[in-house]
Amino acid sequence: MKQNTEKTQIKVCPLCSSEDIMHYGKTKDYFFTQEEFSITKCQQCYFVFTNPVPKNLSAYYNTPEYLSHNTKNGGIISKVYSFLRFINIKRKYNLISLYCKKGNILDIGSGTGELLSYFNKNGWDTTGIEPNENARKFSKINYNIEVYNENKLDDFGLKSFDVITMWHVLEHVPDLHKRLSQISKIIKDNGTLVFALPNLNSPDSIKYKEFWSALDVPRHLHHFTQQSFEKLISYHNLRLVHAEPMKFDSYYVSMLSEKYMKNKFYYFSAIYNGFISNMKAKKNNNYSSMIFVVKKDI
């Protein structure tokens, strides 16, 4: 059924608007529909993007697994998951604290609200944006956090926020320049933007090629490298001030990629390849996923 999905062909590079774009490769939605998708590369700025894109993109998120897991079902995996999530949240908090001690934070793609809840407990004013209605409800009921859908981004006043974060979100956003222009308006002049993105130049991307799970088509529309990310933000008077790895991601991404390659021993391979990926990435800071801290150029 999904094979007949209507798709929109993209004619110009979403980053630099060049018409000089070429077929780059094929991959599949291994996570959900098993449907095949093509990827295009711009010959001017080398940006890589999913093309064509299905018109009913939201249907590809319609899987229960895609929601951040909640921690109510008590098994050992869920305990480990919730422990790792706590470490992850604390680490994000510590990173942001280096740039802003306390203030108001907007988390775009806030999921089920655990990160914002942690900031809230530490005295921050918190706002979330989350397209998934069930996740919005979950945040409100469990953590009493105000979470809106994406339309709300146009309603915030100029220079409203000290910190705006998008953790593994920008690769899902259809109109990159529109989103960047929205957030550069609502961030304060000395505010801090934090992005986390999968890295197409990482050793695990190079190893797994079309099986690299962070391609995650068609949910991931854009496949960033540090270079393409820096080019994107430069259009909006924003500049990169810090880049650091998310080292757990190479293990998780390797595990899924091995699974997609039908390796029965994917757990073991993931531990080995995740480690190798992090070792190789040390040379040039090209890890599986990267965190980018960005400031306004004023």
Ligand SMILES: [Zn+2]
């Ligand atoms: Zn381009």
